[in-house]
Amino acid sequence: MGGRVVIRTLHEGWTVTAVSSTGQPRPVVAGLPATVPGCVHTDLLDAGIIPDPYLDDNENRLKWIGRTDWSYETSFDWTDPGDQRADLVCEGLDTAATVILNGVQIGQTANQHRVYRFPARHLLREGRNTLKVLFEAPYGYAEKQRAALGDRPGAYNEPYQFIRKMACNFGWDWGPTVVTSGIWRPIYLETWSSARLAEVRPLVTLDGRDGKVRVHVTVDRAAQAPLTVTASVAGVEDRVRLAPGERTAVITLTVPEPDLWWPRGYGEQPLYTLTVTAGDSVWSREIGFRSVTLEREAFRLIVNGQPVFMKGFNWIPDDCFPNRVTRERVAERFHQAVDTGANTLRVWGGGLYESEDFYAQADALGVLVWQDFPFACAAYPEEGPFRAEVEAEARQQVTRLSSHPSLVLWCGNNENIEGHADWGWQDTLDGRSWGAGFYFDLLPKIVADLDPTRPYWPGSPYSGSPDAPPNDPSRGTTHIWTVWNREDYTFYGTYTPRFVAEFGFQGPPAWATLRRAVSDEPLTPTSRGVVHHQKAHDGNGKLLRGLGDHLPQPRNFDDWHYYTQLNQAHAMAFGVERFRSLMPYCMGTIVWQLNDCWPVTSWSAVDGDGRRKPLWYALRRSFADRLVTFQDPETVAVVNDTSDEWQAELVVVRLTVHGEELARERFPVRLAARSAMTVPLPASMAPGDPSKELVSASVGDLRALRFPADELPQASYEVTTEQIGDGVRVEVTARTLVRDLALFPDRLDPAAVVDDMLVTLLPGETATFVVTGKDLGPEALTAYPVLRCVNE
Numbered sequence: 001m002g003g004r005v006v007i008r009t010l011h012e013g014w015t016v017t018a019v020s021s022t023g024q025p026r027p028v029v030a031g032l033p034a035t036v037p038g039c040v041h042t043d044l045l046d047a048g049i050i051p052d053p054y055l056d057d058n059e060n061r062l063k064w065i066g067r068t069d070w071s072y073e074t075s076f077d078w079t080d081p082g083d084q085r086a087d088l089v090c091e092g093l094d095t096a097a098t099v100i101l102n103g104v105q106i107g108q109t110a111n112q113h114r115v116y117r118f119p120a121r122h123l124l125r126e127g128r129n130t131l132k133v134l135f136e137a138p139y140g141y142a143e144k145q146r147a148a149l150g151d152r153p154g155a156y157n158e159p160y161q162f163i164r165k166m167a168c169n170f171g172w173d174w175g176p177t178v179v180t181s182g183i184w185r186p187i188y189l190e191t192w193s194s195a196r197l198a199e200v201r202p203l204v205t206l207d208g209r210d211g212k213v214r215v216h217v218t219v220d221r222a223a224q225a226p227l228t229v230t231a232s233v234a235g236v237e238d239r240v241r242l243a244p245g246e247r248t249a250v251i252t253l254t255v256p257e258p259d260l261w262w263p264r265g266y267g268e269q270p271l272y273t274l275t276v277t278a279g280d281s282v283w284s285r286e287i288g289f290r291s292v293t294l295e296r297e298a299f300r301l302i303v304n305g306q307p308v309f310m311k312g313f314n315w316i317p318d319d320c321f322p323n324r325v326t327r328e329r330v331a332e333r334f335h336q337a338v339d340t341g342a343n344t345l346r347v348w349g350g351g352l353y354e355s356e357d358f359y360a361q362a363d364a365l366g367v368l369v370w371q372d373f374p375f376a377c378a379a380y381p382e383e384g385p386f387r388a389e390v391e392a393e394a395r396q397q398v399t400r401l402s403s404h405p406s407l408v409l410w411c412g413n414n415e416n417i418e419g420h421a422d423w424g425w426q427d428t429l430d431g432r433s434w435g436a437g438f439y440f441d442l443l444p445k446i447v448a449d450l451d452p453t454r455p456y457w458p459g460s461p462y463s464g465s466p467d468a469p470p471n472d473p474s475r476g477t478t479h480i481w482t483v484w485n486r487e488d489y490t491f492y493g494t495y496t497p498r499f500v501a502e503f504g505f506q507g508p509p510a511w512a513t514l515r516r517a518v519s520d521e522p523l524t525p526t527s528r529g530v531v532h533h534q535k536a537h538d539g540n541g542k543l544l545r546g547l548g549d550h551l552p553q554p555r556n557f558d559d560w561h562y563y564t565q566l567n568q569a570h571a572m573a574f575g576v577e578r579f580r581s582l583m584p585y586c587m588g589t590i591v592w593q594l595n596d597c598w599p600v601t602s603w604s605a606v607d608g609d610g611r612r613k614p615l616w617y618a619l620r621r622s623f624a625d626r627l628v629t630f631q632d633p634e635t636v637a638v639v640n641d642t643s644d645e646w647q648a649e650l651v652v653v654r655l656t657v658h659g660e661e662l663a664r665e666r667f668p669v670r671l672a673a674r675s676a677m678t679v680p681l682p683a684s685m686a687p688g689d690p691s692k693e694l695v696s697a698s699v700g701d702l703r704a705l706r707f708p709a710d711e712l713p714q715a716s717y718e719v720t721t722e723q724i725g726d727g728v729r730v731e732v733t734a735r736t737l738v739r740d741l742a743l744f745p746d747r748l749d750p751a752a753v754v755d756d757m758l759v760t761l762l763p764g765e766t767a768t769f770v771v772t773g774k775d776l777g778p779e780a781l782t783a784y785p786v787l788r789c790v791n792e
Contacts, residue, residue: 004280005192006081010131011036016043016073022140037070039094039182040070045325050140053320054598054608055517057532059176064168070135078129084222088119088131092185095165097137101130110141110385111164112184113353113374120189132560135181138163140417145384150432153425154378155415161378164389166317167350168376173536174593174602178320185323194223196281198247201399202274203453211255211289218248219278231657233274233287234258246517251276254468261288261405263308264343264366266643271363274403288363288405294455296464299476299499300587301368301408305634307674309587309641310368311623312344313337313578313594313605314502317351322483322599327357329610334361336606337594340616341623346501349414350376353397362406369406370501370590372460373443375413379425379434389445389605390438398450403657410447410456412439415479417459418470420629440466460501473497477588481576484603488548489571492578493631497586500579504592506536506543507568508561510611512746517599517608521641525560534601543601547710551790558785566740566790567601569618569758576622577629581637583676591619593633617757628702635678636697636704640671653696654685657713657737659763662693669699694737696762705760712737712791717761719782727752727772728781734761738788741767747786749773 016034018026027049034043044050044065051058052346092098098105102125107118142159146152153413154161158177171177187786188194199218204211215231224244231238231251240249259270271286293302301308318325319332337345341671345362347354349372362369362625373394380386401407416435419425425434439458447456458466463475471478472493479502483491489505508514518529525540543564547553551567554560572591579589585619621627626646627639640646647670656661663684669678687693691710696703714734721728732741738761745752752773759767771781780786 002085005196006083007188007190007317009188009227010076011187011188012074013076014072016040016182016286016465017071017073019069019071019134021068021364022137024067026064026068034072034182036072036074036183036187037185037552038100039091039180039321040065041180042321042324043182047264053176053178057527059178059532063177063179066177066181066536067137067139067142069137069749070181072133072135072183073130074596075128077127077591078114078124078189079651080124080126081191082122084193085119085196085220086124086189086191088118088120088133088187089190090116090118090183090187092183093133094135094182095163097142098136100132100134111389111393112166113164114389114396124189133183138165138169138179138181138274145381147153149384150383151428152168152379152381152432152434153419153423153428155419156377157511160702161375161591164374164386164393166311166322167374167378168317168400168597169320172350173539174316174600174604175535175597176320179302180321182323186780192222192281194225195219195227197276197278197283198401200276200283201402202285202287203402203451204289204405204409205453206260206289206291208464209257211258213253213255213274213287215251215253215276217251217276217278219281221247226709227278229276229278231274231276234272247331248273255289259303261290261363262366263303263368264338265341265641266303266306266308266366268351268588269364269366269405275604285403286360286363287403290405292408292454294409294457296497297475299455300584302641303368303408307399307587308368309580309583309674310344310370310499311576311589312342312346312367312591314347314348314590314592315345315351315354315594317597320629322352322355325355330355330357330361332610333595333606334365334367336610336612336616338365338367340605340620342619344369344370344588344590345594346370346372348372348376348593349374349411358400359406363404367406368408369404370411371401371407372414373438375416375435375438377415377419379420379429379432380438382433382437387437387442391442392679394443394446395450398446402451402453406671408454410443410451411452411460412443412457413457413459415461417466418461418479421470425597436466437781477501479503483571484542486545489546489550489567489574492575494573495578496582497579499586500575501588501590503575503594505546505568505571506539506601506603507565507613507615508601509596509599509607510609510613510746511561511744511752513599513607513609513611514561516750523557525554525557530601532619533599536602539601543567548686562742562744562785562788566742569614572615572776573618573622576619577627577637578631580622580627580639581629581631581676581678583639583641584674612753614757626699626702628697628704630695630697630704630706631678633681633706635680637676637678638669638671638699639676643673646671648699650679651698652681652685652695654687654693655696655762657692657694657708659737662688693706707739712739715739715789715791719787721778721782724770725774727770728776728778730769730771730781730787731766733766734763736763737761738789741787742790743769743771743781744786744788745771745773745776745781748777748780749775752776
């Protein structure tokens with residue numbers, strides 16, 4: 001038998017008060033209505049007490065928030081339902097908090113990444129009850145730990161490694177410093193009798209063609225009567241009977257020949273509902289049947305026996321205030337990712353374990369999730385409260401996420417092994433701990449114990465051995481930042497990596513995004529607000545130097561905006577196509593980054609207001625299942641990332657910039673499934689005049705172009721428009737070569753979008769664009785600076 005389980009949310013009637021501060025000027029905040037789940041920043045913003053930290057340089061005037069202690073308080077009526085137990089469950093407290101129920105301290109917390117459960121039955125009373133959560137200032141807590149344990153080096157002069165909290169809250173080279181406090185995930189009372197399901201951990205594997213689910217169950221008990229636990233999936237059911245005093249059980253379910261769950265592009269994503277019951281306590285999740293292994297030196301992921309080329313993006317928190325990230329917003333980001341052809345998201349270690357909505361989207365869409373444990377770009381202490389917190393957090397999260405077929409890799413950290421080896425940390429650590437015990441001992445043991453169905457990798461970059469250079473491209477994973485920091489983007493062509501887990505090139509956000517966030521008049525690359533929304537060291541200098549010989553130097557802000565966005569797209573397309581052309585030696589290209597957490601010039605493909613940058617359109621071509629690309633002047637690479645053999649004809653044409661054909665060659669192409677090949681070009685394709693000739697390589701509708709070394713002729717084209725439904729069809733016919741034709745309709749209507757971008761036309765060719773939006777007058781829509789091309 002098992003008693004009922006009832007959840008009563010406690011999300012109403014909250015107020016927030018500033019309790020104390022470290023001497024910084026601050027407004028008086030007392031009894032302010034608060035939203036739960038939420039955080040102090042959004043409460044203050046909703047009340048009009050602070051300006052929006054995402055606009056202009058308002059962020060600079062809000063540092064006091066992270067140095068203030070805060071008190072959240074509510075009251076609620078309670079009538080004793082007669083249940084034996086009542087627990088106060090806090091799914092997310094940010095971060096160091098004391099929880100007080102009816103004047104009595106019920107518990108303390110020190111970890112944003114954990115769920116806390118406190119027995120509360122003995123403190124609840126009939127009628128009115130008060131609940132208070134006191135948050136210690138995050139800076140105060142972190143600095144106190146730093147003083148006690150000794151400083152540790154990190155990428156930024158902030159104490160983020162001394163508190164188990166989203167590290168990028170303290171600012172990053174793409175994010176603002178907005179150090180939050182608050183009840184950021186649900187808080188509720190859970191009442192129950194007899195027993196409840198405390199933990200369900202399904203381990204899903206394949207046994208030949210059969211699916212096996214080993215359901216590990218832990219129950220909490222209020223009474224010691226016999227208890228039956230039942231598990232069922234896909235029409236298969238089994239049960240165990242727990243004797244009095246027993247709390248754990250394993251139920252094994254064998255499902256005959258289930259449909260397999262595959263990564264996107266490799267098959268379908270069937271999901272099966274797994275339900276576990278213990279009396280009235282019910283746990284239910286969707287699972288998928290698949291196997292996952294990792295060839296470690298090559299860093300090649302194998303799903304259902306099939307090697308998978310992982311192509312996709314790094315994911316950062318989509319907002320500095322995660323409670324604002326709705327299910328709909330998560331779905332929008334996922335579709336923006338998969339619409340490029342991506343099949344992977346890496347949840348980066350400076351952020352969070354994401355929401356259930358995130359992993360459910362990945363399961364449904366076949367997106368592989370690489371999950372970093374949240375450690376990034378710093379030496380982390382292993383003493384004090386941290387080892388116990390990290391262990392509790394990891395055990396909780398590995399258990400929580402075990403049901404998701406999309407999760408295929410646990411990774412210990414982001415760049416900390418590299419930092420210890422290559423960034424001079426050892427000189428300042430003086431023998432103090434830096435996190436090695438987490439990455440090489442604690443975390444792998446937890447994964448092996450709780451989730452042996454998935455591989456674990458100590459960190460990224462990492463070459464497979466603690467003694468090897470961490471960022472060796474020939475083994476394991478590599479991060480490539482030489483290009484953004486100091487080299488031309490063609491330098492990607494010098495790399496022959498096994499797996500690229502991080503590489504990126506910056507570009508500004510959409511014009512409408514920047515215009516909303518920055519009130520500078522006029523906007524210039526060096527105006528105050530534009531510079532504030534560029535967090536990378538010498539970021540704008542690198543943007544201009546990165547144009548190199550590829551694009552003209554900008555004459556004005558409109559040119560700067562277009563050329564730097566376009567150069568970002570060119571750089572990343574070159575890198576992605578280089579690494580894909582090396583398949584199967586290289587089996588991963590993970591772009592830094594998909595998204596932004598605020599409006600900023602960054603490495604993202606989708607900006608902080610959710611608008612697609614030109615990079616997004618370029619990656620949609622570079623991530624396509626089949627690809628033709630020039631990797632150097634003498635060869636063409638052809639990639640077939642499908643499950644079918646590809647037999648076709650490669651047509652290579654040398655022509656003048658005015659469209660006159662000078663030579664044509666044809667090559668039969670036969671590629672096995674999931675393979676790539678390079679085709680050397682004959683001498684007839686060598687340019688007679690490199691400054692005035694280009695080469696086209698095409699297979700069917702796919703085409704790559706190798707452009708001349710000199711300036712292109714001035715573009716000439718005809719444009720027609722036609723009103724259609726809620727938008728406009730724009731047709732451009734080229735009289736001359738027209739390179740990287742782009743439309744930016746958000747300059748006319750911030751909500752307007754275009755279906756394609758960065759289209760190059762040879763003389764006589766036509767491109768059609770569909771623009772949806774309002775106020776799209778044909779004259780403005782087809783004129784500078786809305787309609788652009790490189791050689792305008």
